Amino acid sequence: MSPPFPDRRLCVAPMMDWTDRHCRYFHRLLAPRALLYTEMIPTGAILRGDAERFLRFDPAERPVALQLGGSEPEELAACARLAERHGYAEVNLNCGCPSERVQRGAFGACLMREPGLVAKCVSAMRAATALPVTVKCRIGVDDSDEWDFLRTFVDAIAAAGCRTVVVHARKAWLEGLSPKENREVPPLRYDIVERLKRGRPELAVVVNGGITTVAAALAHRRWADGVMIGREAYQNPWSLRAFAAALQEPPPPLTRHEAVAAMADYARREATAEVPLRAIARHMLGLFNGLPGARAWRRRLSEGMLRPDATAELLLDALHCIRSEPALAA
Numbered sequence: 031m032s033p034p035f036p037d038r039r040l041c042v043a044p045m046m047d048w049t050d051r052h053c054r055y056f057h058r059l060l061a062p063r064a065l066l067y068t069e070m071i072p073t074g075a076i077l078r079g080d081a082e083r084f085l086r087f088d089p090a091e092r093p094v095a096l097q098l099g100g101s102e103p104e105e106l107a108a109c110a111r112l113a114e115r116h117g118y119a120e121v122n123l124n125c126g127c128p129s130e131r132v133q134r135g136a137f138g139a140c141l142m143r144e145p146g147l148v149a150k151c152v153s154a155m156r157a158a159t160a161l162p163v164t165v166k167c168r169i170g171v172d173d174s175d176e177w178d179f180l181r182t183f184v185d186a187i188a189a190a191g192c193r194t195v196v197v198h199a200r201k202a203w204l205e206g207l208s209p210k211e212n213r214e215v216p217p218l219r220y221d222i223v224e225r226l227k228r229g230r231p232e233l234a235v236v237v238n239g240g241i242t243t244v245a246a247a248l249a250h251r252r253w254a255d256g257v258m259i260g261r262e263a264y265q266n267p268w269s270l271r272a273f274a275a276a277l278q279e280p281p282p283p284l285t286r287h288e289a290v291a292a293m294a295d296y297a298r299r300e301a302t303a304e305v306p307l308r309a310i311a312r313h314m315l316g317l318f319n320g321l322p323g324a325r326a327w328r329r330r331l332s333e334g335m336l337r338p339d340a341t342a343e344l345l346l347d348a349l350h351c352i353r354s355e356p357a358l359a360a
């Protein structure tokens with residue numbers, strides 16, 4: 031039996047400034063069926079900014095989940111409606127981001143303290159769209175007791191109709207830690223996320239945080255409905271092929287050189303819309319990690335892409351830095 035759509039066995043995390051549409055186009059080449067998340071987009075940017083710029087994406091990126099930042103049910107509902115119209119596969123509400131800017135906007139991780147409000151947001155979004163409405167959260171914030179706090183939060187959103195929750199398996203400490211520290215310092219507690227799945231088997235639970243190897247991903251899949259990979263997918267994008275092969279289906283044969291050629295075609299197409307090469311190439315710096323020449327590739331690309339006259343040919347030129355690639359390496 032094929033898994034329900036969207037297939038969440040492998041998800042690539044929402045990452046601000048990283049998982050833009052160019053990054054997703056690249057990741058899609060490597061993991062044909064992974065569910066790819068947008069960066070978090072605040073509802074205000076969509077409703078009072080250039081919605082088209084924030085929402086449009088290439089059909090080749092599908093399936094894509096739109097992650098929203100907000101806490102106003104009506105605004106979230108309006109954005110969910112737009113998400114459906116633009117062809118997204120899912121709408122996700124960010125309840126995990128600890129940045130101060132986001133806290134000032136009263137959304138992100140601090141929403142975990144307001145399960146009633148998040149439930150209203152979920153209800154409003156569900157009434158506005160037929161798309162799945164999901165929530166991404168932490169296991170808790172500050173000195174909350176992990177299990178009771180998480181259970182209360184998840185039960186409230188589940189009662190409002192949320193069927194899938196993505197849990198970053200560490201707390202957010204809302205004061206005193208930078209967002210980067212908040213992804214590293216609070217300890218990972220996969221056991222709490224597993225307890226959630228075992229206690230609420232009807233919910234789809236996707237586990238996230240610190241998963242960098244196929245072995246770890248497969249171990250989580252013994253109990254979790256899906257695994258979400260963030261930094262490892264971005265910094266070492268070729269790893270996506272191994273995650274895809276292990277968690278979904280082996281992707282069709284592809285070499286890194288072929289991936290670069292495909293991205294050069296994409297960059298040529300995007301150049302006609304005045305997209306600078308650096309907007310695309312910056313996501314590809316880690317493609318050859320672990321192979322001879324990886325550092326030279328990274329340097330050639332990162333220096334060359336800053337030149338105002340950089341074109342897609344830079345990607346192909348930089349391939350000369352790579353001496354060899356294992357044939358069809360997965």
Ligand SMILES: Cc1cc2nc3c(=O)[nH]c(=O)nc-3n(C[C@H](O)[C@H](O)[C@H](O)COP(=O)(O)O)c2cc1C
Binds near residue numbers: 047239
């Ligand atoms: C640069 C960066 C930006 C991020 N932006 C978001 C975001 O917009 N929304 C979100 O829910 N999480 C965001 N995160 C958190 C990731 O989605 C993920 O939860 C976290 O990195 C832990 O997963 P990992 O250990 O696999 O990277 C971001 C992480 C990074 C590194």
